[in-house]
Each structure stands twice: as C-alpha cells, then as structure tokens.
Amino acid sequence: MTDFNPMSSINIAELEDKMKTAALDQHRGYAQNHYPEVQQYRPTETIPKSSACGHQVLREPVWNKGLSFTPEERVSKNLTGLIPHVMESLETQSARVMKMIQTRQTNIDKYLYLSNLKAQNIDLFYRVLIDNIRELMPLVYTPTIGDVCLQYSSLYTRPESLYISIKQRKSIRTMLRNWPYPEPEICVVTDGSRILGLGDLGINGVGISIGKLALYTGAAGINPAKTLPIVLDTGTNNETNLKDPFYLGLRSRRVSVEEQQAFMDEFMEAANDVFPNMVVQFEDFDTEKAFKYLDRYRNKYKCFNDDVQGTGAVILGGYIGAVNLSGVPVDEQRLVFMGAGSAGVGVAKQLVEYYTRRGLSEEEAKRKFWLVDTKGLVTQDRGDELAEHKKYFARTDNNGHQFRTLEEVIEYVKPSALIGLTATFGVFTESVVRALKASVDAGGLGRRPILFPLSNPLTKAECTFEQAVQWTDGTVIFASGSPFSSFAMKTPDGNVVDYNPNQGNNVYVFPGLGLGTILAKATKVTDNMVYTSAAALAESLNTDELRKGLIYPRIERVRDASLIVAREVMKAARRDGVSKLSDEQWHEWEEWGDVALTAYIKERMYDPVSFPTERARF
Numbered sequence: 001m002t003d004f005n006p007m008s009s010i011n012i013a014e015l016e017d018k019m020k021t022a023a024l025d026q027h028r029g030y031a032q033n034h035y036p037e038v039q040q041y042r043p044t045e046t047i048p049k050s051s052a053c054g055h056q057v058l059r060e061p062v063w064n065k066g067l068s069f070t071p072e073e074r075v076s077k078n079l080t081g082l083i084p085h086v087m088e089s090l091e092t093q094s095a096r097v098m099k100m101i102q103t104r105q106t107n108i109d110k111y112l113y114l115s116n117l118k119a120q121n122i123d124l125f126y127r128v129l130i131d132n133i134r135e136l137m138p139l140v141y142t143p144t145i146g147d148v149c150l151q152y153s154s155l156y157t158r159p160e161s162l163y164i165s166i167k168q169r170k171s172i173r174t175m176l177r178n179w180p181y182p183e184p185e186i187c188v189v190t191d192g193s194r195i196l197g198l199g200d201l202g203i204n205g206v207g208i209s210i211g212k213l214a215l216y217t218g219a220a221g222i223n224p225a226k227t228l229p230i231v232l233d234t235g236t237n238n239e240t241n242l243k244d245p246f247y248l249g250l251r252s253r254r255v256s257v258e259e260q261q262a263f264m265d266e267f268m269e270a271a272n273d274v275f276p277n278m279v280v281q282f283e284d285f286d287t288e289k290a291f292k293y294l295d296r297y298r299n300k301y302k303c304f305n306d307d308v309q310g311t312g313a314v315i316l317g318g319y320i321g322a323v324n325l326s327g328v329p330v331d332e333q334r335l336v337f338m339g340a341g342s343a344g345v346g347v348a349k350q351l352v353e354y355y356t357r358r359g360l361s362e363e364e365a366k367r368k369f370w371l372v373d374t375k376g377l378v379t380q381d382r383g384d385e386l387a388e389h390k391k392y393f394a395r396t397d398n399n400g401h402q403f404r405t406l407e408e409v410i411e412y413v414k415p416s417a418l419i420g421l422t423a424t425f426g427v428f429t430e431s432v433v434r435a436l437k438a439s440v441d442a443g444g445l446g447r448r449p450i451l452f453p454l455s456n457p458l459t460k461a462e463c464t465f466e467q468a469v470q471w472t473d474g475t476v477i478f479a480s481g482s483p484f485s486s487f488a489m490k491t492p493d494g495n496v497v498d499y500n501p502n503q504g505n506n507v508y509v510f511p512g513l514g515l516g517t518i519l520a521k522a523t524k525v526t527d528n529m530v531y532t533s534a535a536a537l538a539e540s541l542n543t544d545e546l547r548k549g550l551i552y553p554r555i556e557r558v559r560d561a562s563l564i565v566a567r568e569v570m571k572a573a574r575r576d577g578v579s580k581l582s583d584e585q586w587h588e589w590e591e592w593g594d595v596a597l598t599a600y601i602k603e604r605m606y607d608p609v610s611f612p613t614e615r616a617r618f
C-alpha cells in the first residue's frame with residue numbers, strides 16, 4: 001500500500017507540525033508571508049498508475065472509465081461489484097447524460113450536473129461536450145459561466161483550480177507543486193478583476209479559467225490532465241463579495257497596483273520554474289493590467305492575453321469574411337468602436353495590422369478607426385487625461401470638435417462597421433443601428449452594415465440579434481460574443497426568411513493558438529503567431545458555410561478550425577525562429593506540405609473513444 005501514499009516520500013510528523021502552525025496562524029488572521037517553502041512532493045510521481053485499483057480508479061476522473069471498463073480491466077483493477085455489470089460505450093453513457101441535462105430546470109443546474117460529471121469521468125464529460133457543443137458550450141462557457149462566476153462562492157462544493165492568494169506569496173512554488181497532475185501544458189490565470197463584462201468578481205472569477213480550459217480540451221483536444229486553472233487573489237473591490245458571508249476570497253480591498261504587479265512577477269517566475277514548458281494564458285485582468293502584464297512578460301515567457309490578442313484575432317478573422325459580404329470595398333471601410341478597453345483596443349490594433357499588411361502605412365491604417373468611450377469620441381484634445389492604451393487611437397483631425405454621443409460620432413464618421421465592446425446592454429439603440437444602416441446605404445445599392453455587439457455575457461450585449469435584423473431590414477452582417485439563436489422574419493413581400501447569427505467569440509482562436517504554441521514547443525507567442533491565427537480562421541470556412549453567408553465556421557466545426565489555426569500557428573512559430581522542434585522534424589513536414597503536419601496535430605488531439613487508448617491519461 002505504501003506505493004499509493006503520496007506522502008510516503010516525506011516526513012509526515014514534521015510536515016504536520018509545520019501545517020498545524022500555519023493553519024493556526026491563518027485562523028488568527030496573520031498568516032501573511034509565513035509559509036516556508038516546504039513539502040516539495042509531487043503526488044503523481046509517487047502513484048504508479050498501473051497499480052492503482054478499486055475505488056482509487058473510480059474516484060480519479062482521469063482514470064475512471066465509467067461503464068466502459070473491459071472485463072479484463074474490471075478483474076485486474078479489482079472493480080468487480082463496484083460498478084454495474086453492464087459494459088456501455090461512451091455514446092450510450094453520453095446519451096444518458098444528455099437525457100439528464102434536459103431534466104434540469106435552470107442553466108446553473110445544468111452546469112452543476114456537467115461540472116459534477118467532469119469531476120467523476122473526464123472522458124465522458126468531453127465526449128458529451130464535443131458531440132453536443134452547440135447545446136453545451138453555452139453552459140460550460142459564456143453566458144452561463146458568467147452566472148456561475150457571480151455565485152461561485154455559494155455554489156462551491158469542491159476544489160477544481162489552484163487558488164493562490166497574495167497572503168501565500170512565499171509558497172507559490174509549493175502550491176504549484178501540489179497540483180496533483182503532471183506538468184500542465186497550459187494554464188489559464190485570472191485575478192478576477194474584470195470577468196467578462198461583469199466587473200471585479202475577485203476569486204469568484206475562477207469560473208472563467210475553468211470554462212476556458214474546458215474549451216482548450218473540447219475545442220482543440222489539449223489533454224485535460226495537462227490543463228491548469230489558476231486564480232490569483234489580491235482582494236476585491238466588489239462590495240457584494242466583501243459582504244457575502246460565503247465569499248471564498250480575501251475579504252479585503254485589492255492591494256495596490258504595485259503590490260499586484262510584484263505578486264504577478266513572483267507568480268510568473270515561480271510558474272516558469274516549476275512548469276518550464278507550460279504556456280500561460282492571461283484572462284480577464286482589468287484593462288490596465290491586461291496590457292501591462294502582456295507587455296511585461298511576452299518576451300520573457302510563453303504567454304498571451306486572450307482578451308487583447310484572442311479577441312483581436314477572432315474579430316479580425318470574422319471581419320475579413322464580413323468585408324467580403326458587405327459590398328463595401330476593404331479600403332473604403334470606416335470602423336467605429338464603442339468601448340476602448342482591453343478588448344476594444346486589442347481588436348482595433350489587430351485590424352490595424354491587417355491593413356498595414358495590405359500595404360497601408362500605419363498612420364493610414366490607424367485613420368480608419370474611431371474609438372468611442374463613455375466620454376465620447378477619443379480625441380487628443382478632449383480635455384481629459386487619456387489612459388495610456390487609448391492614446392494610440394486618439395483622433396487629431398476633429399478640428400477641435402468633440403462628439404459626445406455615439407449618434408453624433410456615427411453622423412460625423414459615416415461608418416461601414418460598428419463594433420461594441422462596452423459591457424453595457426442596449427448601447428446599440430434603434431437610432432444608432434438605423435443610422436449605421438443609413439450611412440452604409442448612402443454608399444450604394446446592395447451594401448450591408450457590419451454590426452458586432454461583442455460584450456459578454458448576453459446580459460451585456462450591446463443589442464440582440466433580433467434587433468439587429470429588424471433595424472437593418474435583414475441586411476446586417478452580425479457577430480456577437482455570446483450565442484444568440486437564429487431568428488425568422490417576414491420580409492415585406494410576405495416570405496419568411498431565416499437569419500443565422502455568428503458567434504464572434506475567442507473560442508475560435510485561443511484553443512488553436514494554445515495548441516499550436518504547445519506543439520511547436522514555442523519559446524514565446526509572437527505577434528505573427530497571433531495574426532496568423534486570425535488569417536487561418538478566416539480560411540477555415542467550408543463551402544457550405546461560405547454559401548450560407550457565415551463569417552465563422554459553424555460551432556460544430558470548431559475542432560476543425562482549431563486544427564487549422566494550430567497548424568498555421570506552428571508554422572508561424574517556425575518562421576519566427578521560436579519553435580524548439582528539431583530542424584529535421586520541420587524539414588520532414590516542409591517536404592510533405594500540410595498533410596503530414598495536419599496528421600501530426602490530429603493524432604495528438606484528445607478525442608475520447610469508447611474503450612479509450614491511454615493517450616489522455618497519465
């Protein structure tokens with residue numbers, strides 16, 4: 001039995017002593033900075049998988065095969081009698097799960113059912129998710145994950161992440177080593193300071209790290225046993241959390257920006273020491289930190305920011321398709337951005353790069369963008385102190401005029417595209433949308449407005465799909481951050497037309513970008529890799545999707561899109577000289593064209609099957 005004891009390699013009495021002191025300290029509320037770097041053990045290194053048996057196998061979600069254990073496995077692993085005698089395929093078990101989900105009344109209940117399943121049987125959870133992605137993605141991800149985050153502390157039943165508080169900053173390495181699985185390939189880290197459009201949720205924001213990682217696996221096949229959700233707790237300024245008796249985070253306001261940064265430095269250094277091969281994805285840090293941390297770490301570590309770069313790439317990918325459909329030539333496009341936070345500026349910068357790659361100077365490209373925030377059009381002479389990240393886009397050609405409302409800006413700019421990243425429901429009013437349509441119509445017959453209300457979750461969307469279709473008489477090219485349903489509308493000649501929305505969510509980019517970075521063994525995530533992910537996404541639509549006028553692949557094809565994104569990202573890493581794979585390997589792929597590289601990636605994508613291979617396990 002000693003083999004099974006992860007603690008066997010350490011002095012338990014000594015450890016218990018230390019832990020008692022630490023626990024006591026914490027209880028008294030002055031545990032800050034007391035934790036020494038002790039107990040450096042890695043449980044998984046001490047559990048030999050081959051000898052795990054009985055309940056241990058059933059209770060470990062990565063080993064549990066539910067009712068798919070073969071008779072031989074049932075005997076060799078001492079499982080007989082512990083599970084029903086029948087043997088079922090993953091498909092049958094998956095059908096049972098779907099049946100049970102239908103019986104749950106609310107989306108949160110459905111989420112909890114799925115989350116519970118994930119904690120019991122990883123293969124089954126992902127089989128169900130992959131096969132029912134249209135129905136289940138909104139439950140494990142936006143919009144439901146937004147509600148889950150709001151209530152995370154009340155819903156809490158078990159740990160499913162690393163929770164690292166600034167009070168434990170001396171033990172970051174220890175906590176990372178405590179993660180009970182082998183070295184992760186990717187982590188999603190948030191500090192909860194700007195969760196979706198919901199603001200500062202503190203430690204409750206951990207739900208977004210968990211949700212994103214479910215899609216790294218579901219949408220790109222990254223081994224689930226090698227994904228690591230992390231929340232960094234530096235306090236919260238959310239009054240509801242601070243007053244909530246169940247709140248699980250530090251019950252104090254956020255520490256200063258400088259202290260947060262020092263903590264982040266320590267975290268990044270520790271993560272790189274303990275897991276040198278792990279890609280770090282920053283998620284939902286507030287705007288200022290999103291840009292600052294990305295700048296600070298991007299050349300030092302393998303990392304990227306999903307809100308700045310992922311959103312930027314996914315919108316660029318969709319915008320390329322939208323321009324083709326719009327009838328407004330790409331060089332005549334004029335874009336108004338409502339919202340100038342991390343996502344707004346990230347997207348605008350990605351689109352600037354698109355235009356410079358098409359031959360425009362940076363200055364010319366920049367002039368195609370008008371950014372609007374709560375104070376109106378962002379101009380250099382507006383009279384207020386512009387945040388650093390907005391200065392790049394501040395207009396100088398406004399002749400001293402200031403435009404305070406979105407209507408005024410539209411009237412002045414006459415845009416062809418309106419992008420919303422405001423986290424404010426209903427900002428795209430009927431008069432705004434009609435004004436957009438009018439400005440596009442004025443350019444010539446058959447032209448179509450591009451309207452992207454991108455804020456998440458649905459309660460923060462700038463307008464609904466139905467409104468967009470009605471207010472543009474069905475001409476809109478539409479993409480939203482969270483999913484809307486299709487909508488049927490009667491045309492003036494009495495026909496009923498079905499309109500299909502696009503979901504312009506970064507789920508089309510981050511899983512493939514992460515997978516490509518991992519498989520290329522890239523030492524960093526370069527701008528080229530991010531840009532390439534957008535271009536690859538635009539290329540990933542099949543003829544049926546193009547014929548239907550979609551600008552993103554149907555969500556059922558997200559894994560196909562991720563594969564193409566990952567492949568092109570890998571090639572970009574190679575071109576940029578950041579891939580650590582051998583020259584021989586690359587020469588071989590280069591000789592075979594994309595076929596060999598595609599096969600290589602596909603083979604490595606986790607895709608649980610009935611009587612699974614060992615691929616996903618550890």
Ligand SMILES: O=C([O-])CC(=O)C(=O)O
Pocket residue numbers: 142195196197284306307455456481505506
């Ligand atoms: O999580 C999502 O759905 C998209 C995203 O990154 C955000 O809204 O912050």
Ligand SMILES: [Mg+2]
Pocket residue numbers: 196283284306307
């Ligand atoms: Mg985000």
